[in-house]
Amino acid sequence: MSQRVYIFDTTLRDGEQSPGVSLNVPEKVQIAKQLARLGVDIIEAGFPISSPGDFESVRAIAREVKGVTVAGLSRANFLDIDRAWEALRGAEQARIHTFIATSDIHLKHKLCMTREQVLEAAVAAVKHAKAYTSDVEFSAEDASRSDFDFLCQVLAAAIEAGATVVNIPDTVGYSIPLEWGRLINDICHKVPGIEKAVVSVHCHNDLGMAVANSLAAVLNGARQVEGAINGIGERAGNAAVEEVIMALHTRKDQFGVFTRAHTEEIYRTSRLVSALTGMKVQANKAIVGDNAFAHEAGIHQDGMLKDRTTYEIMNPAMIGISKSNLVLGKHSGRHAFRQRLESLGYVLSKEELNSAFNSFKKLSDKKMNITSEDIEAIIEEEMSRLPHAFALDYLHISSGTAVVPTATVGLRRDGQLSEEAACGNGPVDAICKAVDKITGINCTMISWGINAVTSGKDALGDVNLKVTTDGCKVFTGRGISTDILEASAKAYINAVNKLIWDSMHTEREVGSEK
Numbered sequence: 001m002s003q004r005v006y007i008f009d010t011t012l013r014d015g016e017q018s019p020g021v022s023l024n025v026p027e028k029v030q031i032a033k034q035l036a037r038l039g040v041d042i043i044e045a046g047f048p049i050s051s052p053g054d055f056e057s058v059r060a061i062a063r064e065v066k067g068v069t070v071a072g073l074s075r076a077n078f079l080d081i082d083r084a085w086e087a088l089r090g091a092e093q094a095r096i097h098t099f100i101a102t103s104d105i106h107l108k109h110k111l112c113m114t115r116e117q118v119l120e121a122a123v124a125a126v127k128h129a130k131a132y133t134s135d136v137e138f139s140a141e142d143a144s145r146s147d148f149d150f151l152c153q154v155l156a157a158a159i160e161a162g163a164t165v166v167n168i169p170d171t172v173g174y175s176i177p178l179e180w181g182r183l184i185n186d187i188c189h190k191v192p193g194i195e196k197a198v199v200s201v202h203c204h205n206d207l208g209m210a211v212a213n214s215l216a217a218v219l220n221g222a223r224q225v226e227g228a229i230n231g232i233g234e235r236a237g238n239a240a241v242e243e244v245i246m247a248l249h250t251r252k253d254q255f256g257v258f259t260r261a262h263t264e265e266i267y268r269t270s271r272l273v274s275a276l277t278g279m280k281v282q283a284n285k286a287i288v289g290d291n292a293f294a295h296e297a298g299i300h301q302d303g304m305l306k307d308r309t310t311y312e313i314m315n316p317a318m319i320g321i322s323k324s325n326l327v328l329g330k331h332s333g334r335h336a337f338r339q340r341l342e343s344l345g346y347v348l349s350k351e352e353l354n355s356a357f358n359s360f361k362k363l364s365d366k367k368m369n370i371t372s373e374d375i376e377a378i379i380e381e382e383m384s385r386l387p388h389a390f391a392l393d394y395l396h397i398s399s400g401t402a403v404v405p406t407a408t409v410g411l412r413r414d415g416q417l418s419e420e421a422a423c424g425n426g427p428v429d430a431i432c433k434a435v436d437k438i439t440g441i442n443c444t445m446i447s448w449g450i451n452a453v454t455s456g457k458d459a460l461g462d463v464n465l466k467v468t469t470d471g472c473k474v475f476t477g478r479g480i481s482t483d484i485l486e487a488s489a490k491a492y493i494n495a496v497n498k499l500i501w502d503s504m505h506t507e508r509e510v511g512s513e514k
């Protein structure tokens with residue numbers, strides 16, 4: 001038996017049957033092109049007889065999307081099949097997919113047909129489709145609730161009539177994996193002529209077992225799996241294609257099969273389908289949910305930082321997700337906190353880390369998402385507690401068109417006020433020189449910029465600047481005020497405090513090496 005599993009994507013047919021979803025022709029073509037990039041083998045582009053829009057979508061996809069088989073659905077009647085072929089005829093590889101239910105429940109209550117009539121309709125439909133294309137798929141709708149012998153009889157007759165794929169749907173998501181695996185195994189062994197067809201499964205998720213059932217089927221001989229991206233579809237949806245692909249790939253030790261999917265296109269495909277259908281992906285959804293590669297628990301984050309494989313069985317890059325996400329929150333620990341600080345350019349001693357970590361824990365009890373800005377605010381607060389941190393007490397500026405700009409600055413450190421005055425090329429330059437006189441550190445300003453935080457006359461000015469003393473190490477400073485000179489003074493003092501803090505650490509590190 002071949003080890004290749006064909007992926008039949010029905011996002012555009014069964015997926016679109018999700019209540020509330022309706023895709024127009026360009027949207028369907030866009031998704032189909034992305035599905036081709038993902039490397040699915042068959043795209044079920046629609047149900048051509050169902051509406052002019054669906055017909056047009058199948059026709060456009062058949063013409064425009066190459067390198068993949070394009071399928072169209074039809075009931076077991078000639079009109080549906082003729083319409084399906086009309087839509088599909090421009091495809092590089094076209095498949096007519098015809099179906100009829102085989103369960104007594106459907107026969108009695110829905111089709112109002114006898115078993116003999118269904119058998120006859122199935123055979124006639126396959127033969128009619130076969131006159132158009134060699135690639136014909138036959139589905140026995142509601143197979144999971146069908147009488148086994150009758151199901152086998154219909155499948156055998158469909159193969160005899162020319163079906164190259166026989167699809168076994170769990171239409172109402174009723175089966176459980178053990179039972180479903182056994183059914184597929186029995187079909188593979190008992191249906192006359194089954195070796196001439198690919199056995200396919202189409203599982204619905206009413207009991208949340210669509211993917212598990214699909215995989216059980218693969219273990220028992222199915223070589224085509226049908227599903228939809230993000231698991232969308234009728235009622236609780238279809239088997240999620242991305243989950244099937246990644247399960248077969250990640251556990252090939254168990255399945256021993258392969259698909260031709262380009263897994264790194266999975267995430268992009270999922271986002272596109274979600275955006276165009278308007279069906280949001282739940283955060284904890286396997287493979288493509290926002291949390292699928294996010295870690296918040298401190299013990300997990302520590303493990304991840306030491307080796308990703310401690311808590312991840314798949315590399316997010318394989319799915320097209322750039323990297324795992326260590327989310328800082330109330331369950332995080334010191335390792336992850338320190339790592340975020342280091343990525344922001346802060347290196348803290350053990351005591352400082354502990355103190356900042358305590359502030360972080362208090363904040364995380366109140367705030368759900370801790371951002372990098374929150375972390376910076378915590379550190380700045382920590383820095384302001386340092387014995388050598390300077391804080392602006394007051395500022396007086398004399399400036400104009402006919403005077404030399406002069407600044408008088410008062411800074412507090414450990415409660416002590418120090419005052420100095422200085423002249424400069426402009427008022428900002430004068431402020432910096434006065435600050436330098438107090439701190440005893442001569443800094444060179446590399447850049448200065450201002451953004452308006454709010455709008456209007458009372459806008460807050462957000463000054464960002466960079467200073468250096470040696471031309472190598474650069475320290476950034478930020479200050480916010482409605483007065484841009486005060487914002488500049490605060491930003492400059494902020495940068496100088498970082499510089500002092502850094503030199504204290506460098507000294508301590510050198511000292512500790514001794």
Ligand SMILES: CC(=O)SCCNC(=O)CCNC(=O)[C@H](O)C(C)(C)COP(=O)(O)OP(=O)(O)OC[C@H]1O[C@@H](n2cnc3c(N)ncnc32)[C@H](O)[C@@H]1OP(=O)(O)O
Nearest residue numbers: 017047049050051075076077099100101110111141171234
């Ligand atoms: C399990 C699945 O997902 S099957 C696919 C389901 N998808 C859809 O139904 C979406 C698209 N469907 C539609 O747009 C419409 O249902 C149409 C255009 C196909 C048909 O519309 P209508 O002609 O108005 O019929 P309606 O949908 O009300 O009823 C379905 C008819 O098809 C019959 N039918 C259902 N399945 C089949 C089948 N596989 N083969 C032959 N006839 C079938 C029903 O018995 C019923 O026949 P009746 O009119 O003689 O009672």
Ligand SMILES: CC(C)C(=O)C(=O)O
Nearest residue numbers: 099139141142169171
């Ligand atoms: C048309 C068939 C394959 C189907 O969607 C189902 O039975 O769920």
Ligand SMILES: [Mg+2]
Nearest residue numbers: 014171202234
């Ligand atoms: Mg279905």
